[in-house]
Amino acid sequence: xxxxxxxxxxxxxxxxxxxxxxxxxxxxxxxxxxxxxxxxxxxxxxxxxxxxxxxxxxxxxxxxxxxxxxxxxxxxxxxxxxxxxxxxxxxxxxxxxxxxxxxxxxxxxxxxxxxxxxxxxxxxxxxxxxxxxxxxxxxxxxxxxxxxxxxxxxxxxxxxxxxxxxxxxxxxxxxxxxxxxxxxxxxxxxxxxxxxxxxxxxxxxxxxxxxxxxxxxxxxxxxxxxxxxxxxxxxxxxxxxxxxxxxxxxxxxxxxxxxxxxxxxxxxxxxxxxxxxxxxxxxxxxxxxxxxxxx
Numbered sequence: 001x002x003x004x005x006x007x008x009x010x011x012x013x014x015x016x017x018x019x020x021x022x023x024x025x026x027x028x029x030x031x032x033x034x035x036x037x038x039x040x041x042x043x044x045x046x047x048x049x050x051x052x053x054x055x056x057x058x059x060x061x062x063x064x065x066x067x068x069x070x071x072x073x074x075x076x077x078x079x080x081x082x083x084x085x086x087x088x089x090x091x092x093x094x095x096x097x098x099x100x101x102x103x104x105x106x107x108x109x110x111x112x113x114x115x116x117x118x119x120x121x122x123x124x125x126x127x128x129x130x131x132x133x134x135x136x137x138x139x140x141x142x143x144x145x146x147x148x149x150x151x152x153x154x155x156x157x158x159x160x161x162x163x164x165x166x167x168x169x170x171x172x173x174x175x176x177x178x179x180x181x182x183x184x185x186x187x188x189x190x191x192x193x194x195x196x197x198x199x200x201x202x203x204x205x206x207x208x209x210x211x212x213x214x215x216x217x218x219x220x221x222x223x224x225x226x227x228x229x230x231x232x233x234x235x236x237x238x239x240x241x242x243x244x245x246x247x248x249x250x251x252x253x254x255x256x257x258x259x260x261x262x263x264x265x266x267x268x269x270x271x272x273x274x275x276x277x278x279x280x281x282x283x284x285x286x287x288x289x290x291x292x293x294x295x
Contacts, residue, residue: 003182008165009149012050013038019241046142047150048237049135050160057265059259060134067110069254070140073110077241081283082114082193084237088285089115089168090122100124100186102166104155105174106130109141112148115170129161159184170194180230191229195221197236197282204279206285207251209261229288239281245270248277
């Protein structure tokens with residue numbers, strides 16, 4: 001059973017280095033194993049489940065929410081945002097040098113796919129680690145990004161990643177564990193965060209029962225990362241969409257509101273609208289550098 005070093009991963013049980021063991025034989029799948037003998041088999045879809053212990057109270061996205069997100073993103077509606085995230089990451093790459101990306105809250109993996117397509121053309125060896133608490137999301141992400149190590153884990157627990165291992169951490173509409181992000185980033189690394197701006201999807205939100213964007217979100221974001229990260233730059237991305245009722249239902253259902261919405265009832269309600277409706281998506285990409293002495 002040959003073994004090779006994994007990307008800079010650590011066992012969630014003991015903190016030891018994880019190695020990839022590749023077994024021979026038809027239908028066999030690799031596993032992650034540490035020196036203490038803790039092992040984690042790859043699922044049939046290609047991801048590893050590293051959830052251990054009681055875990056968080058954070059509610060993972062359901063299979064139906066993930067399917068809605070996959071359909072919406074795969075249609076390219078948010079491609080301008082994916083391209084802008086990729087540009088922010090690409091600015092950090094030294095041509096020909098190795099580069100490690102940690103995508104926390106990877107979801108279906110569409111944003112990481114855009115990043116890897118661009119970074120791989122410039123960097124040397126590219127290592128990608130993708131984290132999400134939803135196994136349904138990781139099933140999609142592992143198929144879309146088979147070259148990444150896709151891990152089901154709880155971002156509020158110590159991340160299964162070595163210290164100072166990542167050149168960039170990307171967080172797109174996902175929870176932010178500032179202390180852990182600071183630990184896994186290199187001293188010259190960057191944290192790239194995407195958040196919605198005031199007015200995001202406003203024409204759809206009230207009718208569909210989506211959560212409103214809180215006031216002073218930028219200040220709250222900076223406060224949540226204070227002591228670990230300092231804002232370095234921001235970029236606003238506006239995406240004007242023309243959506244069918246079905247696409248609007250997917251858009252509403254794929255986010256946090258999907259935990260309490262009835263997808264079929266929402267689709268029936270939106271079917272009464274015009275065949276195509278204008279919706280404006282407003283995003284902000286903020287790049288943070290580690291605060292001095294934070295690592």
